[in-house]
Amino acid sequence: MPAVVTAIEPTMKVRISPRVYARAFGEEMVLLDFGLGEYFGLDPIGAEVWKRLEAGDVLLQIADALVERYEVSRDAALRDVLVLVGEMHEHGLVDADAR
Amino acid sequence: MMDGVTWLAESVHDGELCFRIGTRGAELIGEWPGLAMLVAARDASSSRLTFEPGVDPREIEKIRRGSAWLLLRHVEGRLGLHGSAVSAGGRAVVFLGRSGEGKSTFAAAMCRRGCDLLADDAVGVEERGPARWDVVPHEMDHWLDAEARRALGAPPSTLEKEPWRSARAASAPVPLAVFVELAFIEGSAPRLIRRQGSHAVQSLIPQVARFVLDEPERQRRELDALHAVIEHAPVYLLERPRAFEQLDLTVDMILELVGVSAP
Numbered sequence: 001m002p003a004v005v006t007a008i009e010p011t012m013k014v015r016i017s018p019r020v021y022a023r024a025f026g027e028e029m030v031l032l033d034f035g036l037g038e039y040f041g042l043d044p045i046g047a048e049v050w051k052r053l054e055a056g057d058v059l060l061q062i063a064d065a066l067v068e069r070y071e072v073s074r075d076a077a078l079r080d081v082l083v084l085v086g087e088m089h090e091h092g093l094v095d096a097d098a099r
Numbered sequence: 100m101m102d103g104v105t106w107l108a109e110s111v112h113d114g115e116l117c118f119r120i121g122t123r124g125a126e127l128i129g130e131w132p133g134l135a136m137l138v139a140a141r142d143a144s145s146s147r148l149t150f151e152p153g154v155d156p157r158e159i160e161k162i163r164r165g166s167a168w169l170l171l172r173h174v175e176g177r178l179g180l181h182g183s184a185v186s187a188g189g190r191a192v193v194f195l196g197r198s199g200e201g202k203s204t205f206a207a208a209m210c211r212r213g214c215d216l217l218a219d220d221a222v223g224v225e226e227r228g229p230a231r232w233d234v235v236p237h238e239m240d241h242w243l244d245a246e247a248r249r250a251l252g253a254p255p256s257t258l259e260k261e262p263w264r265s266a267r268a269a270s271a272p273v274p275l276a277v278f279v280e281l282a283f284i285e286g287s288a289p290r291l292i293r294r295q296g297s298h299a300v301q302s303l304i305p306q307v308a309r310f311v312l313d314e315p316e317r318q319r320r321e322l323d324a325l326h327a328v329i330e331h332a333p334v335y336l337l338e339r340p341r342a343f344e345q346l347d348l349t350v351d352m353i354l355e356l357v358g359v360s361a362p
Contacts, residue, residue, distance in 0.1 A: 019315070021315070021318070021319050021322065023322050023323065023326055025295075025296045025297050025299065025300055025326060025329065026295060026296040027296065028295075028296035028297040028298075029297060030297050030300050030301075030322065032318055032319065032322050034315035034318055034319075037309075037312055037318065039300075039301070039304050039322075041296075041297030041298070041300075041301055042297065043297070
């Protein structure tokens with residue numbers, strides 16, 4: 001039985017939930033959760049994180065990509081990615097496996 | 100009381116259940132407790148709307164032309180929004196917003212300034228071809244409370260809200276120009292704010308009328324349709340104080356937005 005994930009960590013494997021449909025609106029993104037019938041909005045940075053999750057990037061890679069693109073330290077970028085992906089996980093938008 | 104219905108969603112106002120949606124086998128059920136029941140086939144092949152004995156005919160007309168019409172549009176895969184709409188110089192302006200934000204009042208105020216009413220409560224939006232979306236004319240009455248009636252010069256009413264036949268009602272579909280979400284805000288002058296990206300779609304999503312709640316593919320098509328319609332028509336937020344004396348000023352702002360000279 002898989003371990004119950006209570007917090008997102010940099011080494012975890014995170015996958016998009018199959019019940020979520022993502023649609024870009026300009027640089028932003030709207031996520032539709034079929035299961036709940038709920039919608040979630042992502043700003044441009046959140047949208048970039050989502051696209052990289054879709055591409056299979058691990059969280060450390062995503063943080064590195066944000067460091068390259070924005071003026072932000074690696075620690076801050078990783079912290080923001082963990083917070084955002086943690087919120088996505090709480091809402092059931094992504095699944096995470098403990099390693 | 101209905102047996103065998105699985106209720107999926109409900110709307111409660113002031114602690115009172117006003118509407119709920121459910122399924123019974125292949126049927127979709129909409130119930131306005133004490134007033135009406137809508138039963139529709141999921142494939143849109145049939146529907147029946149029935150009313151309880153003694154329901155006020157004005158209430159019957161409001162449900163028939165408003166919520167029930169929107170629900171059936173959703174079953175047919177067409178876009179319907181809770182809101183009001185007018186034609187301003189041949190361009191449709193759709194007003195969105197939560198209950199109590201003045202959608203009906205604003206549409207009536209626009210009509211007093213030369214616009215034609217398309218919808219008071221239920222807005223039908225149709226894709227007519229590449230880059231062409233129309234709002235279909237559907238309702239002919241403004242439903243206004245006593246305060247709004249007084250401010251707009253309508254005859255006084257005895258009910259909480261009562262219909263007032265619009266002096267100007269559109270008779271043909273009108274190309275969609277703009278969405279305006281209405282919100283009251285105290286302590287500042289009226290202002291129009293352009294909403295873009297996910298903020299624009301979030302202005303529309305709460306207003307979309309839905310009857311089928313358990314078909315992912317339908318939800319996906321709906322989001323795609325919202326994307327397409329927002330690409331076509333900009334979305335604005337109009338924040339203004341709750342003051343009837345500023346109504347004409349805010350109407351001027353919307354007329355200017357759609358390029359119509361204020362009469």
